[in-house]
Structure formats: structure tokens, C-alpha cells
Amino acid sequence: MQMHIARLEQPRTSLTGSPPISSERRSMSVEMRREGPFSASFSATSDLVIIRHVGGEISADVYYSDRAYSRTLAEGGVLVIPPHSAFRLRVEQGGLNLYAALALPQGVAVTGSRDRRPDLSRPLMLASDEVLDGLLNMARDVVDIPMGVSSNLLDSLASTILSHLTCAHAEQDDNKHRLLSNPHKTSSTMVTRAVEYMIGNLDRSITLSEVGGHVRCSASHLGRLFKTHLKASPHRYLLGLRVERAQLLLTATRLPIAHVALECGFASQEHLTRHFRRLSGTTPAAYRRAQVDT
Structure with missing residues (x-):
């Protein structure tokens, strides 16, 4: 059996890089x-x-x-x-x-x-x-x-x-x-499902009570579970997910920063900028420029 061997010697960082494989003329x-x-x-x-x-x-x-x-x-x-x-x-x-x-x-x-x-x-x-x-x-x-x-x-x-x-x-x-509909979960599974729900709803405003409802857990108990397993409050963890998503969209798309803010669940560009600077030490615009320059 023939094996195709290739090695990537240098990392590529441009999103315009060639795909690793193409179907070409075949299915x-x-x-x-x-x-x-x-x-x-x-x-x-x-x-x-x-x-x-x-x-x-x-x-x-x-x-x-x-x-x-x-x-x-x-x-x-x-x-x-x-x-x-x-x-x-x-x-x-x-x-x-x-x-x-x-x-x-x-x-x-x-x-x-x-x-x-x-x-x-x-x-x-x-x-x-x-x-x-x-x-x-x-x-x-x-x-x-x-x-x-x-x-x-x-x-x-x-x-x-x-x-x-x-x-x-x-x-x-x-x-x-x-x-999500099973009430008999371990605490770590509850946290995992809560985080998955957060990730799936980053483009809109969600409350801790709503997240807790989807994992059959009270908001106060879910807050304690996050502190135990993730060392952060649900609100702070959600903000981190939103900023991380913003970083990805700023790098991978040409969406205006105001649109990026809405896609990540922030009320406005100013709302995004405030939390982005607090968690990453820079502004969304400066972050995007730095990604283009590298």
C-alpha cells in the first residue's frame, strides 16, 4: 500500500494559505x-x-x-x-x-x-x-x-x-x-454542559438563570460549581469566551468591529472594547492590526 508522506517545515500563519488537500477532478x-x-x-x-x-x-x-x-x-x-x-x-x-x-x-x-x-x-x-x-x-x-x-x-x-x-x-x-434533559449529572458534567451552552449562544444576551435552567441547576449552585471547577464566576468566564470569540473573528474575518461586537453578544463596539482591553490588554482595532502584521 502506498503512503503519501509530506512534512511542513515552516509554520504558515496566513489565512490565504493553500488548503492541505483538494478533491481536484475526483469525488x-x-x-x-x-x-x-x-x-x-x-x-x-x-x-x-x-x-x-x-x-x-x-x-x-x-x-x-x-x-x-x-x-x-x-x-x-x-x-x-x-x-x-x-x-x-x-x-x-x-x-x-x-x-x-x-x-x-x-x-x-x-x-x-x-x-x-x-x-x-x-x-x-x-x-x-x-x-x-x-x-x-x-x-x-x-x-x-x-x-x-x-x-x-x-x-x-x-x-x-x-x-x-x-x-x-x-x-x-x-x-x-x-x-441537557437528564437531571442526574455529576457537577463536572453540569459545568461542561453549561460552557457548551454559553459557547452556542455567544451571539446573544444570556443570563445565569437561563444557563442554569438548561443544565437543571439553580443559578447560585451553578455559580459555586464554576468557582470550584473553573476558578471563575460564570459571568467572568462568559466574558472570557466572548472576548476569545472576538479575537478569532477579528483575525479570520473582515467584519466591522461593531458587527464583531454583536456577534459576540456585546451590546456595542464600546462595550466590546472595554472588556477586550481589560482581559487582553489591547483594543480590538489594535489586536486586528497586530494579526495582519505578523
Whole structure:
């Protein structure tokens, strides 16, 4: 079995960098690469990109629909990046990374129903997925076969992978709903779900009582849990999340700062600037200029 090997010697920091892989003229392309530690940013393409990281951890920021999705991918995890999304990767340890790019024909049905279309507009992180691993490994073998012979095989594999990912999205949404409606949670799980709810609602004003309601916990008890597990009050932690989201949007998009403020749940640009300066030591405008200069 042929393995494609590449190494990133120098980090790339520009969001206009070339994508790590492209489907080109096929329905999908797959490569396995041995890569050292690096930090790189990649521009958006029309492909759906899948990254499987084998060694250590990888941090990723995905910028989609003027939103930011930040996750740490554990060893063996899979990150699915939707089409038209710029993204940034930070790899602390060397290891094998598998990259796949899938072309998405407009209106393609992958669920077996003529009326349903795949919901692949949002990023997806999977801790492990043996089925997806097997499909990607099969595709990696097929791409080495001459195009005329492999075309139908790749088309079939690409369709199966898209169908599987669509189901994974649906299952992840169902799991979140079940966890939020279960009153018997450990305190650490309550905090995790509270933070997830905060992250999912950074673009609007939310109260501690509202967050507590979604994790079946009183506002006062949730405040004590945050102090215990995160060493910060829920309000301060939420402000930190909002400023972090603002930093990502200032780096990855050209949105006016006033719009960034609203996307991050601040009442105005002045509101953002006040908390941004207090938590990061600079203003949003100065932060954006510094990112362009580096």
C-alpha cells in the first residue's frame, strides 16, 4: 500500500494559505502524511475536509458563516470541516495525519431519501469512529488506482462517507439533547454542559438563570460549581469566551468591529472594547492590526 508522506517545515500563519488537500477532478482525495509540530492556517474551499490525527493532540479553529468553532482533537479523533470554511491547525507533537477532501455535488442525497439533504454546514468533532476510519482507509487505497478504474469506487465511498457523517451529526445533536434533559449529572458534567451552552449562544444576551435552567441547576449552585471547577464566576468566564470569540473573528474575518461586537453578544463596539482591553490588554482595532502584521 502506498503512503503519501509530506512534512511542513515552516509554520504558515496566513489565512490565504493553500488548503492541505483538494478533491481536484475526483469525488474525493485522501492522503496520509507524517508531519512535525506546526501551526498553519488554510483558506476555504468548496470541499468538505476531514482530518484524522493519530499522534498527540491537535488544536483547531474553524471559521464558518462568520462564526468560530474551537476544539482540541485528541489522539485518534476526527475533525470534519464544512465547505467554504477557513481553518487553523496547531499540532504540538509530530505524528501521522490523514487528510480527505470530498467534493459535494449540489443537492446530492446521502440519506437514502429524496427529500432529505445532508446537514454538513457545521463543523463536527468525533472522538473516535471505527466505521469512518475503515471507509477512509479504503478510500486511501483506491486513490492510487488509475482514475478510470477507481472513479466509480471513489464515488461510492464518498457517498457512503457523507451518509455516515450526516448520521453522526444527527446522533451528536440527539446526545446533547438527552444530556441537557437528564437531571442526574455529576457537577463536572453540569459545568461542561453549561460552557457548551454559553459557547452556542455567544451571539446573544444570556443570563445565569437561563444557563442554569438548561443544565437543571439553580443559578447560585451553578455559580459555586464554576468557582470550584473553573476558578471563575460564570459571568467572568462568559466574558472570557466572548472576548476569545472576538479575537478569532477579528483575525479570520473582515467584519466591522461593531458587527464583531454583536456577534459576540456585546451590546456595542464600546462595550466590546472595554472588556477586550481589560482581559487582553489591547483594543480590538489594535489586536486586528497586530494579526495582519505578523
